[in-house]
Amino acid sequence: MFKNKKTALLLAALVIIIAAAVGAWLFLGSKGDGEPNSTQGGSQVSGDGETKSLSQQFFIYDTVVNIKIFGDTVSQKNMDDIQQMLERMDIEFSRTKEGGEIYDVNLAAGKQAVAVSDETLDAVKQSVKYAQEMDGLFDPTIGPLVDLWNIGSGGDHVPPQAEIDKAKSLTNYKDIIIDEKAKTVKLAKEGMVLDLGGIGKGYAADRIADYLKAQGLDSAMINLGGSSIIGLGTKPGGSQWNIGLQDPDKSRGTQLGTIKISDEVIDASGVYERFFMQDGVRYHHILDPRTGYPGQLGLKSLTIMSPNATDADALSTGVFLMGAQDGLKYLQSLPEKVEGFFITEDNKIYATPGIRERLVLTDPTYSFGN
Numbered sequence: 001m002f003k004n005k006k007t008a009l010l011l012a013a014l015v016i017i018i019a020a021a022v023g024a025w026l027f028l029g030s031k032g033d034g035e036p037n038s039t040q041g042g043s044q045v046s047g048d049g050e051t052k053s054l055s056q057q058f059f060i061y062d063t064v065v066n067i068k069i070f071g072d073t074v075s076q077k078n079m080d081d082i083q084q085m086l087e088r089m090d091i092e093f094s095r096t097k098e099g100g101e102i103y104d105v106n107l108a109a110g111k112q113a114v115a116v117s118d119e120t121l122d123a124v125k126q127s128v129k130y131a132q133e134m135d136g137l138f139d140p141t142i143g144p145l146v147d148l149w150n151i152g153s154g155g156d157h158v159p160p161q162a163e164i165d166k167a168k169s170l171t172n173y174k175d176i177i178i179d180e181k182a183k184t185v186k187l188a189k190e191g192m193v194l195d196l197g198g199i200g201k202g203y204a205a206d207r208i209a210d211y212l213k214a215q216g217l218d219s220a221m222i223n224l225g226g227s228s229i230i231g232l233g234t235k236p237g238g239s240q241w242n243i244g245l246q247d248p249d250k251s252r253g254t255q256l257g258t259i260k261i262s263d264e265v266i267d268a269s270g271v272y273e274r275f276f277m278q279d280g281v282r283y284h285h286i287l288d289p290r291t292g293y294p295g296q297l298g299l300k301s302l303t304i305m306s307p308n309a310t311d312a313d314a315l316s317t318g319v320f321l322m323g324a325q326d327g328l329k330y331l332q333s334l335p336e337k338v339e340g341f342f343i344t345e346d347n348k349i350y351a352t353p354g355i356r357e358r359l360v361l362t363d364p365t366y367s368f369g370n
Contacts, residue, residue: 050236051070051071051072051219051236052070052071052072052074053068053069053070053071053074053236054068054069054074054075054076054078054079055067055068055069056079056083058083058086060083060086060087060090061086061090061200061201061204061224061225062225063201063224063225063226063227064225065086065223065224065225066221066223067079067082067208067220067221067222067223068220068221069212069217069219069220070217070219070220070235070236071216071217071218071219073215073216073217074217078212078215078217081211082208082211085204085207085208085211086204086208088119089119089200089203089204089207090204092116092117092119092120093120093123093196093200093203095143095193095194095195095196095197101114101116101117101120102120102194102195102196105185105186105187105194106143106187106192106193106194108186108187109186109187109189109190109191109192109193109194110187110188110189110190110191110192111190112186113177113179113182113184113185113186114184114185114186115182115183115184116183116184116185117183118183120185121178121180121183121185123196123199123200123203124140124176124178124185124194124196125178125180126199126203126310126314127140127173127196127198127199127314128140128173128176128178130198130199130311130314130315130318131173132173134314134315134318134319134322134330136172136173136289136290137288137289137290137317137318137319137321137322138198138314138315138317138318139171139172139173139289140173140176140194140195140196140198140199141170141171141172141173141175141176141187141192141193141194141195142171142193142195142198142287142289143171143192143193143194143195144166144167144168144170144171144191144192144193145164145167145168145171145287145289145292146193146195146197146285146287147167147193148163148164148167149283149285149287149294151274151275151276151283151284151285151294152273152274152275152285155276156276156278157276157278158278158283164292164293165292167292168289168291168292170189170191170192170193171192171289171292175187175188175189175192176188176194198313198314198317199310199313199314200313201224201225201227201228201309201313202224202227202228202265202267202308202309202310202311202312202313202314203309203310203313204224204228205222205224205228205229205230205265205309205310206230206308206309206310208222208230209222209230209232209309212232213232218232218233219232219233219234219235219236220232220233221241227267227268227313228265228267228309228312228313229243229265229266229267230264230265230309231243231261231262231263231264231265231266232263233262233263234262234263240260240261240262241260241261241262242258242259242260243258243259243260243261243266244257244258245257245258245259245303245359247363247365247366248270248272248300248301248343249272249300249347249365254363255362255363256343256361256362256363256365256366257359257360257361257362257363257366258359258360258362259305259355259358259359259360260358261305263307264305264306264307265304265305265306265307265308265309265311265312266303266304266305266312267303267304267305267306267309267312267313267315267316268301268302268303268304268316269286269301269302269316269317269320270300270301270302270343271284271285271286271294271299271300271301272284272300272301275294281296286317286320286321288321295320295321297320297321297323297324298323298324298344298345298346299320299323299324299342299343299344299345300343300344300345301342301343302316302319302320302327302340302341302342302343303316303340303341303343304316304319304331304338304339304340305338305339305340305355306336306337306338306339307336307337308336311336311338312338315331315338315340319331319340320342324342324344324350325350327340327342328340328342328350328351328352328370331352332352332353337354338352339351339352339354339355339358340352340355341355341359343366344369347365347366347367348366348367348368348369349361349366349367349368349369350368350369350370351368351370356368
C-alpha cells in the first residue's frame with residue numbers, strides 16, 4: 001500500500017455524531033457511555049424518510065460496536081451475519097483467549113509454526129507489511145512491551161530499565177516467520193507476543209463493509225468502539241455523513257469540530273484516555289518500539305482519514321510516533337489518498353491540505369498551526 005519510507009485511543013475518546021435526516025445519533029467509544037442506539041443483542045428497524053434502516057449494538061472486541069444499515073433489502077440476517085463475523089475474528093485475533101489462533105501462535109513462540117486460517121494469515125501478513133512500510137514504528141510484536149507497561153489495565157509506574165530492555169529485545173516484526181504455502185505463522189523467539197490490536201478493529205470494519213457491498217447494501221455507518229468508523233457510501237438522499245470530533249481535553253460529547261465523509265474511514269490515536277502520571281510526566285499507551293517507552297512528541301492526538309479502515313488503524317499508531325512534521329510528510333507521500341491531522345499540546349492543529357478544506361472548527365481553543 002505505502003511507499004517504504006524511513007522516517008489506542010483518542011478513538012476511545014472520538015465521539016461520532018452522524019446527522020441523519022431525522023436527527024443525530026451519538027456513537028461512544030466504550031461500554032456504558034451514554035445511551036445506546038439499540039439494545040444489546042437486538043435490533044431496531046426504522047424508516048428514515050423513504051429508506052428502511054436497521055440498527056444494532058453489540059459488545060465485541062471488548063468495546064461497543066454500533067452498526068446502522070440503510071436499504072430496502074436490509075434484514076436481520078445481515079446483522080446476524082455481521083455478529084458471527086465479528087465473534088469469529090474476535091477469537092481468531094485475540095492473544096488472550098484460549099483457542100484463538102493468535103493465542104496459539106504466541107503459546108508456540110520459539111518452538112513451532114502454527115497453522116492458521118486464511119483470514120488470520122492475511123491479517124498477520126498485512127501487519128508485517130505495515131511494519132515494513134513504517135520501518136517498525138508500527139510493530140505487531142509489541143506485545144511484551146504492552147504487557148510490561150500495562151497502561152490502561154492497572155499499570156501505574158515506569159518499569160525498571162532492565163525489564164524494558166528485555167521486552168524490547170522480543171519486539172521485532174522481522175522475527176515473524178510466515179509460510180504462505182503451509183499457511184503457518186511462527187515467532188522466532190520464545191517470549192515473543194504477536195498482537196494484532198493495532199489493526200484488528202480496522203480489519204474487522206473492512207470485512208463488514210465488504211460483506212455489505214456484496215449484499216447490495218451501500219449505505220451504512222459502521223462504528224467499532226470509536227476506534228474504526230466507516231461511513232459507507234452516503235446517507236439516504238445522497239448527503240455526506242457529518243462527523244463530530246471529540247475535544248481531547250473535555251468530557252465526552254464535547255466537540256472541537258466537524259468533518260463530512262462519504263465512503264471513507266476515520267480513525268485516531270491519542271494520549272488522554274489511557275495513561276498514568278509519574279514525576280509530572282504523562283506516560284500513555286502509544287509505545288515506541290525503538291525506545292520501549294511511550295512516544296513523547298508533544299502531541300495529544302492524530303486523526304487519520306482513509307478509504308480503508310485497516311490502513312487507517314495502522315497509520316494512526318505508526319504515524320503518531322513520527323511526530324507532526326515527519327508524519328504529515330509521510331502521509332502526503334503515500335500513493336493512496338490519505339488525510340490526517342495532529343493536535344499538539346498547545347492546541348494547534350497540523351493538517352494535510354485536504355483536511356484544512358474540510359475540518360470546521362467549532363471550539364475557539366483550537367486553531368490551525370500550518
